Structure formats: structure tokens, C-alpha cells
Amino acid sequence: MKVKNFMILGGDNRNIELARLLYEDGYHVSISHIEGLNFKESDIIIGPLPFSKDNKTVNAPFHTNEILIEIILENIKKDQLLIAGKIEDEHRLKAKDYGIDIVDYFDREELQVLNAIPTVEGAIKLAIENSSITLHSSNVLILGFGRIGKVLAKMLYGLGANVHIAARKHSDIAWIKNLKYNPIYIDKLDEYINNMNFIFNTIPFLILTKDKLKHLHKNTLIIDLASQPGGVDFKEADKLGINVIHALGLPGKYAPVTAAKIIKETIYNIIEERGI
Numbered sequence: 001m002k003v004k005n006f007m008i009l010g011g012d013n014r015n016i017e018l019a020r021l022l023y024e025d026g027y028h029v030s031i032s033h034i035e036g037l038n039f040k041e042s043d044i045i046i047g048p049l050p051f052s053k054d055n056k057t058v059n060a061p062f063h064t065n066e067i068l069i070e071i072i073l074e075n076i077k078k079d080q081l082l083i084a085g086k087i088e089d090e091h092r093l094k095a096k097d098y099g100i101d102i103v104d105y106f107d108r109e110e111l112q113v114l115n116a117i118p119t120v121e122g123a124i125k126l127a128i129e130n131s132s133i134t135l136h137s138s139n140v141l142i143l144g145f146g147r148i149g150k151v152l153a154k155m156l157y158g159l160g161a162n163v164h165i166a167a168r169k170h171s172d173i174a175w176i177k178n179l180k181y182n183p184i185y186i187d188k189l190d191e192y193i194n195n196m197n198f199i200f201n202t203i204p205f206l207i208l209t210k211d212k213l214k215h216l217h218k219n220t221l222i223i224d225l226a227s228q229p230g231g232v233d234f235k236e237a238d239k240l241g242i243n244v245i246h247a248l249g250l251p252g253k254y255a256p257v258t259a260a261k262i263i264k265e266t267i268y269n270i271i272e273e274r275g276i
Helices: 013-024 069-075 089-098 109-129 147-158 170-178 186-191 234-240 250-254 256-273
Strands: 005-008 028-031 044-046 081-084 101-104 139-143 162-167 182-185 198-201 221-224 243-246
Touching: 005 013, 013 028, 013 250, 013 256, 044 256, 069 089, 089 101, 109 147, 109 198, 109 221, 109 250, 109 256, 139 147, 147 162, 162 170, 162 186, 170 182, 182 186, 234 243, 250 256
Parallel strands: 005 028, 005 044, 044 081, 081 101, 139 162, 139 198, 162 182, 198 221, 221 243
Antiparallel strands: none
């Protein structure tokens, strides 16, 4: 099959920019909230990131009506390819039952690595906008040393922050030392956390519990970058008067053009690998 027609299904500003980029590359592109849900002429249907926020409907903030995932799966033909981000296992299994070819571009390492950059820049922007002190010379704690944690540490270090990184693995602690950051074992957090001006969490499970939050100064700013439900006891933080921002979807909010380029290149890689 030679790909000629794309359909952009739902999504935020990233998907609007993606449609423009694909059009500029010479493809015919339809956008679901403008042209309805006619899949017949589309070779590839590109869904949003995340594919769904409620596990029932497609993430489509620009649509006036809800788009049920079940309806999507019922209408896609077996010779079409559905590509989206953060697809739940339930929907992968349903797609398989319908005989639909479905690919999750968020599973791709190249997207994850490159997507960390606009995520980190958005997080730093939030930190600057929501604090009365500079990041320079501040004590900054990053929870986790994955893709986002690595990029975030590098950028904050470049801004002159005193970067502390908490991790579990001995190998991560070794790398943190090697890169001249301040290493902290996760189980030793209580000894350091009360001296932090900013905390950036990248760990996708509860890490800043009620007991941990009690050690914080009330003027500490927490930016949680972890997916739902996040890594902070938000109710307890609110009771303690600690400012917490659960910063989700930062690439789409602060750098939709860059984010769209990353998604486009990832989709092209998927197409090439499949020999389409």
C-alpha cells in the first residue's frame, strides 16, 4: 500500500500542527472535528496522545460531541492502520478482536527521548512563572532518573541550580555522581527534602506521601510530571499549603509545533518499518 491519505482523529494543538506538517509533505489530510468521522478514504488514522482520558472516549477537546472508542473501532476497515499514543491494553485487545491494526507511537523510544525536551522546557517555564526566586543557586530535587529526569537535570544544572537527584538503583546513583549532580537514595529522602526550593517528580507512583510532605517548607514548589494519578498526595499538600502543579501534556501546551514534528517523524519510522 502506498500511503496517500491521513486522518487526524481528535487531539490537541499537536494534532492540528501535525495535520499541517503532513499536508506540507504532500499528503491529503482530513481532520475529524472539521470533516466528521468518515474513515473511508484514509489509509492511516492518527489518534491523540493520550488516546483517551476516560477509557471510553477519544481524547478530543476540540470536538463538541464525544467520540466513543467503540464506534471508532467498529468503523475502521481492516486494511487501515490506527496509530495513537498511550493506548490502554483494553483497547488494544478490542482492536485485535475487530481485526484492526493498531500501533502505539508513545511506546517508541525515539518519541520518548525527544518528547522529554519540550516536557522539560515546559516544566522549567512553570517553575519560573510560579516562584518568586530564581532557579539559579536554588536547591532543586528531581525524583527519578529516567529520560525526563536526565534531560531536566542537564538543563537545570546549566541554569546554575544546585541539582539533587533521588533514585533507587545503584547504577543510577553512580551516573548521578559521575555527572556531578548530588545523589540521594530514595529511602533517604527525609534527610534532604526539607532543604529544597523546587521539587520535580517524574516517578509515576506515590512518592511524596503525607509523611514526606510534612518535612517540606510551605514555600517549596512541587511540579509533578508523572502521569495520572501522579506521585504526590495532592490533598495533603493542599492542607499543608504547599503549591503543587500536576503538569501533564506539556509538549502540547508549550511546544505543539516541536511535539508535532516528533510525532510525525515517529509515524514515518513506523510506516517505513512496516514497508508501507
